[in-house]
Amino acid sequence: VGGVAKGELPPRSGVPPFQGGKGFGSSIEENTTMVSEGDVSRILGEGYKSSRLTPAHSRIYAGSELSLQSTASGPFFAPCERPPPSRTKEESCLLGLEMLNQIFITIPESKRMLTRRNPHLLRHLVQLLVVRNTKIATRALEILQKMIEANRHLVPTLAQMGFFIFLMHHLVEGCSRAMASLLAISHRMQHPPFNGKSRSALSQFVPSPVIRQATDARRIREVLGGDSYSPALIWTQTQRSELHRCLSVVINPVRKALSANPKLLFEADTNFTVTYPSIANELCIGDVYLSLLVENPDFDLDDPNYVAKKLMSETSRLALDLKSFSASASASNSSNPRHHHRSRRRRHHPHHHQQHPHPNKATTKTKVRADMLLVLKSTMVVRDTYLKKAKDLNHYQAFTGLMAVIMHSVDPSEIRTAEEVHADLALANHAVHLIKKLVEGKDNDDNVKLFFEADGCKKFVHFLLTLFG
Numbered sequence: 133v134g135g136v137a138k139g140e141l142p143p144r145s146g147v148p149p150f151q152g153g154k155g156f157g158s159s160i161e162e163n164t165t166m167v168s169e170g171d172v173s174r175i176l177g178e179g180y181k182s183s184r185l186t187p188a189h190s191r192i193y194a195g196s197e198l199s200l201q202s203t204a205s206g207p208f209f210a211p212c213e214r215p216p217p218s219r220t221k222e223e224s225c226l227l228g229l230e231m232l233n234q235i236f237i238t239i240p241e242s243k244r245m246l247t248r249r250n251p252h253l254l255r256h257l258v259q260l261l262v263v264r265n266t267k268i269a270t271r272a273l274e275i276l277q278k279m280i281e282a283n284r285h286l287v288p289t290l291a292q293m294g295f296f297i298f299l300m301h302h303l304v305e306g307c308s309r310a311m312a313s314l315l316a317i318s319h320r321m322q323h324p325p326f327n328g329k330s331r332s333a334l335s336q337f338v339p340s341p342v343i344r345q346a347t348d349a350r351r352i353r354e355v356l357g358g359d360s361y362s363p364a365l366i367w368t369q370t371q372r373s374e375l376h377r378c379l380s381v382v383i384n385p386v387r388k389a390l391s392a393n394p395k396l397l398f399e400a401d402t403n404f405t406v407t408y409p410s411i412a413n414e415l416c417i418g419d420v421y422l423s424l425l426v427e428n429p430d431f432d433l434d435d436p437n438y439v440a441k442k443l444m445s446e447t448s449r450l451a452l453d454l455k456s457f458s459a460s461a462s463a464s465n466s467s468n469p470r471h472h473h474r475s476r477r478r479r480h481h482p483h484h485h486q487q488h489p490h491p492n493k494a495t496t497k498t499k500v501r502a503d504m505l506l507v508l509k510s511t512m513v514v515r516d517t518y519l520k521k522a523k524d525l526n527h528y529q530a531f532t533g534l535m536a537v538i539m540h541s542v543d544p545s546e547i548r549t550a551e552e553v554h555a556d557l558a559l560a561n562h563a564v565h566l567i568k569k570l571v572e573g574k575d576n577d578d579n580v581k582l583f584f585e586a587d588g589c590k591k592f593v594h595f596l597l598t599l600f601g
Contacts, residue, residue: 222265229271236278243282254279254286254293255397261298262386269302273310280314287318291326291333294386294400300337301383304369304376307357309349315356316349325402337375337406341365341419363425364434370410378406415503418442422510429513436518440525443511447533450504454497454540501555504537508562515569525570534570537563 219227236243247254257279260272280287290296296319299311315334322333332343338356345365346352359368382404389396415422418439425431433439514522540546541560548556
């Protein structure tokens with residue numbers, strides 16, 4: 133640091149390249165330089181007297197090796213030598229962060245110079261977010277924000293350092309402006325494989341509706357820090373607590389490892405995913421929770437056409453699932469005329485279970501039927517509320533999926549109980565009612581034409597003849 137004041141960099145000590153897989157890589161040697169009280173004065177320049185750093189502060193650091201070290205709570209930027217007995221390690225850590233902040237204020241270009249000269253500095257500042265001391269974590273986040281804003285080329289590497297894991301762990305306490313600002317500039321800028329399914333690093337940590345709502349720093353703070361229970365977003369303190377508990381499984385070993393060796397560098401795992409038991413049974417299609425949409429049909433959707441398209445795709449997918457169950461049952465019965473007799477003997481041979489594509493078929497099929505019914509009801513809501521905006525409902529694909537549902541209800545190869553027959557007819561009834569809605573209106577001629585193109589008339593007559601004998 134003293135060399136920076138003279139316009140030159142001090143000799144670099146050996147820093148081996150980063151190594152290691154998931155978790156922690158190999159430790160590295162610190163890049164340090166001796167500074168005197170005069171060096172500190174030159175670093176702070178004209179702002180030295182007016183800054184919050186007093187001459188006493190510079191004497192504390194005079195003759196010390198400035199480097200990133202660690203307390204029991206985590207790493208910090210402070211003197212290597214033991215602090216005075218009257219000052220705790222946490223207090224020394226805050227003083228070190230304050231000095232680094234004052235250097236950034238007095239010499240703005242140092243935010244870029246230090247990251248080039250000390251590439252591990254950013255990693256250690258990120259790892260400071262795991263400390264239990266809120267003041268230290270908050271101050272480190274503020275300094276981290278300044279460094280990232282001055283070094284945008286480093287933004288795509290943050291996820292690999294564990295930045296999102298450490299930062300999201302603090303959401304249970306709220307979302308500060310600094311957190312929202314950093315998330316806004318970074319969550320869609322990460323290198324693969326950390327950019328996630330929705331091209332956001334947050335896809336590992338929050339449900340997709342949260343990401344859809346997080347459009348800028350202001351909205352990120354409102355969404356992540358607020359409470360919402362609507363068709364477009366379910367995010368409350370319950371979900372934040374579940375996120376905190378899930379991330380603690382990663383954070384606690386990190387704290388323990390850094391306490392033992394503060395020079396370790398953490399590397400995030402792309403396979404880690406947060407689960408939310410509170411909303412695990414909520415069917416979410418097109419970033420909309422369907423059960424809440426059916427309960428609140430007048431809810432204002434941001435993009436009803438997108439939702440309609442996703443609902444139609446889901447209808448076709450679920451229809452294929454129902455058909456696969458029928459095909460599986462039909463193939464099993466045709467290839468095994470004494471199915472019931474042999475199934476009794478198979479109970480003594482557990483390996484035979486591998487031959488069945490649906491080991492828990494009854495439960496899975498019930499779930500598919502329930503999801504299909506919810507999708508059809510949601511499609512009806514979108515059609516009734518957003519007829520003109522949901523243009524994808526007036527498409528060939530809309531009829532093919534619905535006709536598949538109708539035809540499945542009268543499939544002779546399907547072996548069903550009385551309850552299953554009733555459930556399938558209920559699905560068919562909803563599909564018929566929805567088709568009737570889709571072919572009526574101003575675009576009646578075009579929709580009827582599409583219905584014929586999907587061979588809907590022939591299939592519909594076949595359905596009625598089978599249904600009524």
